[in-house]
Amino acid sequence: MSGFRIRGLSADRFAPLFSLSSSELATHNARRMIATDSGYPCRVSLTDANPGDEVILVNYEHHAVVSPYRSSFAIFVRPGEQQFDALDTVPEQLRKRLLSLRAYDNDGMMRTAELIEGAQLEDGAARIFADSAVAYVHAHFAKFGCYAALIERH
Numbered sequence: 001m002s003g004f005r006i007r008g009l010s011a012d013r014f015a016p017l018f019s020l021s022s023s024e025l026a027t028h029n030a031r032r033m034i035a036t037d038s039g040y041p042c043r044v045s046l047t048d049a050n051p052g053d054e055v056i057l058v059n060y061e062h063h064a065v066v067s068p069y070r071s072s073f074a075i076f077v078r079p080g081e082q083q084f085d086a087l088d089t090v091p092e093q094l095r096k097r098l099l100s101l102r103a104y105d106n107d108g109m110m111r112t113a114e115l116i117e118g119a120q121l122e123d124g125a126a127r128i129f130a131d132s133a134v135a136y137v138h139a140h141f142a143k144f145g146c147y148a149a150l151i152e153r154h
Helices: 011-019 022-026 118-129
Strands: 004-007 030-034 054-063 071-077 085-087 098-104 110-117 136-141 147-153
Touching (some): 011 054, 011 071
Antiparallel strands (some): 004 085, 004 147, 054 071, 098 110, 098 136
């Protein structure tokens, strides 16, 4: 598929969390952690943390719409990361995981969903975007169900 854009979350939104104490983080439904393996995917850079990296686990409302599909879940972010924002490029973090693609229309209503191997992300997104009513897709990590990234037409 050509003509898609994948974006991570804005780093600016999370940067203030890294200077907070544990008790202050708790007021934001967040926790400081140290990655013990590569299973801590940063939603800003769309890269995996290395063992020993500091991460913040925080509840994030990834689908802030006025619909029954409004949703939030836990995500990891790392300090000092740059937002992934690329055309026609799938980051390795998504490519190597089982994904749930959830497609929404302009009213925030789910149109369809597909479970795919990340290596087939381009094909899965092409099938979903064939429906002209689909405005955007949220990729989720299928195993834990957490939000991974936004996929848009370009």
